[in-house]
Every structure is written in structure tokens, then in C-alpha cells.
Amino acid sequence: MKRMWVTIAAAGLVGVLLLVLAKSFGTNPRAVPFMMAGQPAPAFVVKNLQNGQRVSMEDFKGRPLVINFWASWCGPCKTEHPYLEWGARQFGDQVQFIGVIFEDTEENAQRYLSQHGTSFPQMLDPLSRMAVDYGCSGVPETYFVDANGIIVDKHLGPIDPQALTAQVRNLLARGNPQAANTGGAK
Amino acid sequence: MIAGLLLSLLLSQTQHAPQFAGSQPLEPALEARAQALGKQLRCAVCQGLSISDSPASMARAQLDTVRALVTEGKTDQEIKDYFVARYGDWALLAPPAHGFNWVVWLGPLAMVLIGVAFIALMFKKGSPTAPVAETAPAPPADDTDDPYLKAVRAELKR
Numbered sequence: 001m002k003r004m005w006v007t008i009a010a011a012g013l014v015g016v017l018l019l020v021l022a023k024s025f026g027t028n029p030r031a032v033p034f035m036m037a038g039q040p041a042p043a044f045v046v047k048n049l050q051n052g053q054r055v056s057m058e059d060f061k062g063r064p065l066v067i068n069f070w071a072s073w074c075g076p077c078k079t080e081h082p083y084l085e086w087g088a089r090q091f092g093d094q095v096q097f098i099g100v101i102f103e104d105t106e107e108n109a110q111r112y113l114s115q116h117g118t119s120f121p122q123m124l125d126p127l128s129r130m131a132v133d134y135g136c137s138g139v140p141e142t143y144f145v146d147a148n149g150i151i152v153d154k155h156l157g158p159i160d161p162q163a164l165t166a167q168v169r170n171l172l173a174r175g176n177p178q179a180a181n182t183g184g185a186k
Numbered sequence: 187m188i189a190g191l192l193l194s195l196l197l198s199q200t201q202h203a204p205q206f207a208g209s210q211p212l213e214p215a216l217e218a219r220a221q222a223l224g225k226q227l228r229c230a231v232c233q234g235l236s237i238s239d240s241p242a243s244m245a246r247a248q249l250d251t252v253r254a255l256v257t258e259g260k261t262d263q264e265i266k267d268y269f270v271a272r273y274g275d276w277a278l279l280a281p282p283a284h285g286f287n288w289v290v291w292l293g294p295l296a297m298v299l300i301g302v303a304f305i306a307l308m309f310k311k312g313s314p315t316a317p318v319a320e321t322a323p324a325p326p327a328d329d330t331d332d333p334y335l336k337a338v339r340a341e342l343k344r
Contacts, residue, residue: 016289019289103243103244127209137273
């Protein structure tokens, strides 16, 4: 009888350990969950770095958005900058590209952009409220918001032209299936 | 010297950037509340550090948001819910006791109970009160038929 209970307890213990392994094995415990997918993009009010004007989400209503969070002190942000510039030139007539400066000063961001150039609006988010509102977990991060204001996906780390093209096409397909077929690289 | 230069280079390239944005502490009572809440929230780019304890820029941004929410008059639960809505239960350093998280809460307790039961079982098995002395000693095995033992004894007699 005693032996049976020991066996049951051991089997129960092994069962629980297997459950933990099945649930967690193969997942990255450091990966930050992305809970904002499929959620309405949080409204924002930020300042345009180039002209000092107040900019809100309402200003882009009805347009798909590509929102890139970056900082001048962030090495990988420098890597992706040319690709975002390329993306803004390729898709800028169908998708609105927005840069949001994260935990940085206006002077550093201005200096960085004067050196590297920018063809799309860059916003100041002084206390990073917009970044946290969007569930940002570091920079660079790029969010894709469809024309209905729903966050479709985000790209962690420096983006490359292939990923950018795929994400933009996905955005366009959600708003207008025909546009997705013609909205590739010109 | 070289280590210092490497560290400077590393700090300038990672998320641990120098503080640029102006995060200001709140008045003492509100700041204490923000810090206490920050101790319960996990920094998004650190390994097990709270946003109050981490020097990372992301933690600074998150703590600034906690300050803003405290200033807006949000309750502690509303502030925690805000972070859970964005980062999941992962954002909480103490996982809430529901669903699969029960394994985390009850697992260690179950392990202790199993350990105590095992030790108790071992003690009971090897207890000095057991009638060890009263048992009759086992009779010596009859080895007269063992051919190997016979051979050894014969060798010894030579």
C-alpha cells in the first residue's frame, strides 16, 4: 500500500515537471510578450521635430502607419535607417512613415538626422509615453498600424528591406486587397 | 584602462544609454508610491530587474509612465493592469496566482511536502524502536557443500 502511494507521488511529480517542460520548452524566457497585436493603436500627441508642430493620431486617420521608435545613441537604429528611408521612398504614397525619438534629446536627434537625412516626419516623445503606450520593449522597434487604426504587427530590432516590404504589403492588403498586388517596390 | 574603454563603448551601444530625457521625481508621497509600484514591475530589457532598480533607458521610460499614471490619479491596480495589457503577466515580477501560474506558486510547497514525507518515511523505516535486537540472528549458512570453500580450506591446510 505504502509502495503504491510512493509510486503515485513520483508519477504526479514527473507529470507536473513534464507539464512545465511542455509549456516552456522551446520558448525564450526573456522574450517580452507582444500583447498589442490586434488592438487599437493608442492615441498619441507628440511634437514634430522638424517644424515643432503638435501632431496627433487623428492627423493620420485612414492611412496605414509605419511607426519606428529609435534613438541617436542606439547602434542598430543606424543600421536600419537607410532601409527605412528606402521604405519611405518606395511606399510613402500609400503608407505614412513616422519616426518617434525614444529617450533622447532634441539636439542629438537633430544632429543625427542632419548627418543621416530623413524623408519622413520625426516626432519627439520626451518622457517616452507613446513608446510605453505601444508596448515598446526597446529600440529599434517598428509598428505596423492598418488604415482602421489597428496594430497589425511589430518588428523587433533593426528591420531589413525584405521584412519591411512584407509588412507594408500586409498592411496594404488589409486596407485594399488590390493595392497589395501593386504596392511592391517601384 | 582598456576595460574602461570597452565598457564605455558597450554602454554607448546598448540600451543602457546615458539619461537624456528629463524624468523628474514627483512630490515625496507620490514618488514613494511610484517607486513601490516600480519595484513590482519588470524592466522590459533587463533580466529579472524591476523598473525602479534598473538603469536601462527602457526602465526609465516605464518608470516615467508609472509617474504619469500616478499623477493622473490611477489606482495601483489600474497601473498594473496598464502594464499587463501591454506586456502581459510577464510585466509583473510576482506572477498572479491563476491558471498555469499556480504551478509556480504551489510547486515549491509541493516539493517541500514531498521532501518532508520522504524524510518521515526514511525515519520510520530506520527507527531505533524497531525490534532489531529482538530478532534472532540468522543461522550461519551451511557452507559444507560449497566446493570453492572446500578447495580454499584444503589449500589453507597444506
